[in-house]
Amino acid sequence: MSLSTATRAFMLLGECVPCVKQNTSRFRIKRLELDQHLLMYFRKDNYVYAHDPDKKCKTGDIVLLEHLPEKLTKLITHKVKEIVYPLGDVTCPFTQKKVVAGRYRDHVEAVNKVYGKFDTAFDYEKAAERGWLEDKKDFSHAETYQKYHEFENDKQPYAV
Amino acid sequence: MNATNDLTSNVNITFIVTVLEGKVYGIAMNVTRNLTKILTYTGNSARINNITQRNYAFKSDLKIKWVRPAKIPCYKAVVSGDLKPMPEVDFNRYQIEFRNCKGLEDADEIVQRLFKLEFASHKKIVQSYLKDITDSVQRHPFDKGSIESRIARWTGAIRAWQEIMESHPHNKTVKIKVKELIDKRKKHLKYLRRWDYKKFEWLLENLELVYKPHPKEYRWITRKDSLKKLTDKYCRDTVQDKLNEYKLVLQEQQPAFLEEKIRSLEFIRAEQQSCGVEVTVTEEEITNVKKELADLLKERDVSVKDD
Structure with a gap:
């Protein structure tokens, strides 16, 4: 399937990337493109903008996108249908259990219980929703850049 | 007549600009040399001056003053993202080996003092700090290998070394160690963020850390x-x-x-x-x-x- 036909596909699976526009999120669509000379597939990324009025999608989420019958603006061609995998909060599709890296959360918790879990240790039930440290301690929702100038009235939180 | 002259000069100006941007200098120089002569008759030389004076490097008319950002050494807390330094040492506490020692409870006061942090080496003080900071995030009493306790331990080590670097800025061995550990901690924070976002945020809050991802590419500032x-x-x-x-x-x-x-x-x-x-x-x-x-x-x- 060539890239142009695939872009017009009815639904797409994309990864959310930082975007400053309001009501809109930007998504990276990963594809494998066949090189006819080498007969090998190579990764090819392209980006789409999708309508997301509440900015539900956060950077890194894997999201299902639906093609809009008409373009909303010059850029926005899709709308967000469903967040399939929120970043760092993945549910196993077979068992419907929460997963951390290669393990189930339940299994890890069971081991902690046997050793005697501390009250101060991290508890998933008490934990706040993702995003409460945004712009305070966690600056990963936006793109960072190297500091190139000292502005007088700008602290440049995203400068490295 | 004047109007036509103006028109031709305008046409010529645009021509030079495009040629200069296209870097065809040979032709451009001839044209510019002749053009200054032509344009002096039209009385428009002042407008043209800044164009004819252009050399190969374009200089902007905007009065923008560039301030080069000061270079910050890699071990500094601003770069590593540590919001808190290593706290003041409480000299009234025992060294970690003797915290639960029953023999010390009814010992002489001078003997007790000898086993406190007051007379301990720097290494022992740091050990005590590392234990404190790890305890604050540990899962259970035997937890030493979980990601949160490892990151906490590294954070403690980084802060202790940063203190040394402040007093001895030319200590290269420690400088290398701090830099490598800071990078390692950042890498593992990146992994933790991907695996378990809620725990990542909780850890940042508990250890007083700031996480900023790497930019797309690093280039020297010019x-x-x-x-x-x-x-x-x-x-x-x-x-x-x-x-x-x-x-x-x-x-x-x-x-x-x-x-x-x-x-x-x-x-x-x-x-x-x-x-x-x-x-x-x-x-x-x-x-x-x-x-x-x-x-x-x-x-x-x-x-x-x-x-």
């Missing part, structure tokens, strides 16, 4: 590149300012426009009714516009009072 970015920013700001100004002008006209709209709608409705034609303007439409106007005026009153 004057040319920075000036380019600053000029872009200047242009964007200028456009935005003008748009904002225009928005204000349009907002000023809003009440007058709405009043006019109400008047015309009422007029159309009355005319249609009197002529016996199909009435296309509903009463509801007019009341909606009136409500909109009232809301607008109310909003303005509030904002004026606030000021």
Whole structure:
């Protein structure tokens, strides 16, 4: 399937990337493109903008996108249908259990219980929703850049 | 005659600019040399001057002053993202090996002091700090290998070394160790963020850390590149300012426009009714516009009072 036909596909699976526009999120669509000379597939990324009025999608989420019958603006061609995998909060599709890296959360918790879990240790039930440290301690929702100038009235939180 | 001269000069100017940007210097130089002669007759030389004086490097007329950001050493807390330094040592505590020692409880006061942090080496003090910081995030008493306790331990080590670096900035061994450990911690924070976002945030809050991902690429900072970015920013700001100004002008006209709209709608409705034609303007439409106007005026009153 060539890239142009695939872009017009009815639904797409994309990864959310930082975007400053309001009501809109930007998504990276990963594809494998066949090189006819080498007969090998190579990764090819392209980006789409999708309508997301509440900015539900956060950077890194894997999201299902639906093609809009008409373009909303010059850029926005899709709308967000469903967040399939929120970043760092993945549910196993077979068992419907929460997963951390290669393990189930339940299994890890069971081991902690046997050793005697501390009250101060991290508890998933008490934990706040993702995003409460945004712009305070966690600056990963936006793109960072190297500091190139000292502005007088700008602290440049995203400068490295 | 004057008009035609002006026209030709304008045409020539654009020609030079394109040629200069295309870097065909041989032709451009000849043309510019002749053109200055030609243009002096037209009386437009002042306008042309800055173009004819251009050399190969373009210099902007904008008065943008570039301040090169000061270089911050890699071990500093600003770079590593540590919001808190290593805390003051509490000398009244025992060294970690002797914390639960029953023999010390009824020992002589001088003996007790000898086993406290007051007379301990720096290594022992750091050990005690590492234990404290790890304890604050540990899962269970035997937890040493989980990601949160490892990151906590590294954080403690980094802060202890940062203190050494402050007093001995030329200590290269420690400098290398701190830098490598900071990078390692950042890498593992990146993994943790991907695996378990809630725990990542909790850890940042507990250890007082700031996480900033790496930029797309690292390049050395140059004057040319920075000036380019600053000029872009200047242009964007200028456009935005003008748009904002225009928005204000349009907002000023809003009440007058709405009043006019109400008047015309009422007029159309009355005319249609009197002529016996199909009435296309509903009463509801007019009341909606009136409500909109009232809301607008109310909003303005509030904002004026606030000021």
